[in-house]
Amino acid sequence: MRGRDDEWTDLMRSANAGDSVAYHRLLKSVTPVLRAGARQGLSRAGQPPDQAEDIVQDILLAVHLKRHTWDANAPFAPWLFAIARNKLIDALRRRGRRVFVNIDDFAETIPSEPPAETLPTVEISNHLSDLPPRQRDVLRSIAVDSASIKTTASKLSMTEGAVRVALHRGLASLAAKLRKD
Amino acid sequence: MDTDRLIQALAADNDQRARPVSTQLAMALLVTLPVVAAMLLVTLGIRPDFMSAMRNPFFDAKFLVTLALAIPAIVISVHLSKPEASLGGWIWLLLLSPFILIVALIVEMTMPQRAPMMVRIIGRNSSLCSAAITLLSLPILGGAMIALRHGAPSRPAIAGALAGLMSAGLGATFYAAHCADDSPLFVATWYTLAALVMAALGAAIGSKVLRY
Numbered sequence: 001m002r003g004r005d006d007e008w009t010d011l012m013r014s015a016n017a018g019d020s021v022a023y024h025r026l027l028k029s030v031t032p033v034l035r036a037g038a039r040q041g042l043s044r045a046g047q048p049p050d051q052a053e054d055i056v057q058d059i060l061l062a063v064h065l066k067r068h069t070w071d072a073n074a075p076f077a078p079w080l081f082a083i084a085r086n087k088l089i090d091a092l093r094r095r096g097r098r099v100f101v102n103i104d105d106f107a108e109t110i111p112s113e114p115p116a117e118t119l120p121t122v123e124i125s126n127h128l129s130d131l132p133p134r135q136r137d138v139l140r141s142i143a144v145d146s147a148s149i150k151t152t153a154s155k156l157s158m159t160e161g162a163v164r165v166a167l168h169r170g171l172a173s174l175a176a177k178l179r180k181d
Numbered sequence: 182m183d184t185d186r187l188i189q190a191l192a193a194d195n196d197q198r199a200r201p202v203s204t205q206l207a208m209a210l211l212v213t214l215p216v217v218a219a220m221l222l223v224t225l226g227i228r229p230d231f232m233s234a235m236r237n238p239f240f241d242a243k244f245l246v247t248l249a250l251a252i253p254a255i256v257i258s259v260h261l262s263k264p265e266a267s268l269g270g271w272i273w274l275l276l277l278s279p280f281i282l283i284v285a286l287i288v289e290m291t292m293p294q295r296a297p298m299m300v301r302i303i304g305r306n307s308s309l310c311s312a313a314i315t316l317l318s319l320p321i322l323g324g325a326m327i328a329l330r331h332g333a334p335s336r337p338a339i340a341g342a343l344a345g346l347m348s349a350g351l352g353a354t355f356y357a358a359h360c361a362d363d364s365p366l367f368v369a370t371w372y373t374l375a376a377l378v379m380a381a382l383g384a385a386i387g388s389k390v391l392r393y
Binding site: 015016018027028053062064067068071078086090125146167168179 | 189198201265331333
């Protein structure tokens, strides 16, 4: 685990320095660990694991929007797992479960591969259509159609700066909507 | 939306990064503190004998007590904005202000008193004191909440209570310049009441708005 944690910390430092490829790699690398932790937490609370992917996405959004609270001199993993735990507890509470979630649920899980049957993630998709049109179109273009910021800008006849702003606001509104559920 | 696509969107948003919570809080205080100073000067004003009162150690002790609450509360608020942070040993810093107050109370006890205890507790302005501190604290609490919303506290109510104590400590620092009651007994009663009210209000607001 030591090597993995150090790698994450290095990737996050590079991401903070503006390297979005490192950031992409970091998010890809933490996701299977988060998925395994979310499934384990759900099953411990006696819940079906079918909402694990929604929890994973909620965690990833929070990691993204709160990453300025990570201290670059501290290891990344404890920070990540604290957010993951908070989001898992939140998700369980929304389902009426009051359970103690051990932080080790995340720290000690073995990464799980995405399950063979693709689990539908409903929460973000539901909220996507409620976003203001600009934010929705930009998010759809970048996330769903995998377009770059540049392509999105010319497709929607916006400036690249406006696309960046709409993307960021869209992600923040998604997180706010998830919190309100 | 599958998770890989979400990750793609997040990575594309990598250059949008918020400022650290400490910076946000500093900016909030830079905006709200002058507002509170103006509120005090326009409504109550500072006490007329301010200059001579500064030679009274009990007058000076009020500022020490309020700042000894505000500064640790600021430091702990910033600390608690990190998701993995817990209150832990930091809570001891909050005892600094009560400790100074208790020392001042003991010193006053040992001195010959002109006024009986109840008179010193009630003072000249007890009805105004707690209410005025609360009102002066409100803009600071508002600013602090907006700043702390950028954080990710694991216990939003506790983070909110700390913001309440911070605002009460700073609000009371301003009010102390007006307040003509210097007895530590008065401070221990009415300033403490205001601080508890603000802590409770901060906890209630924090549990709603500081969740992430």
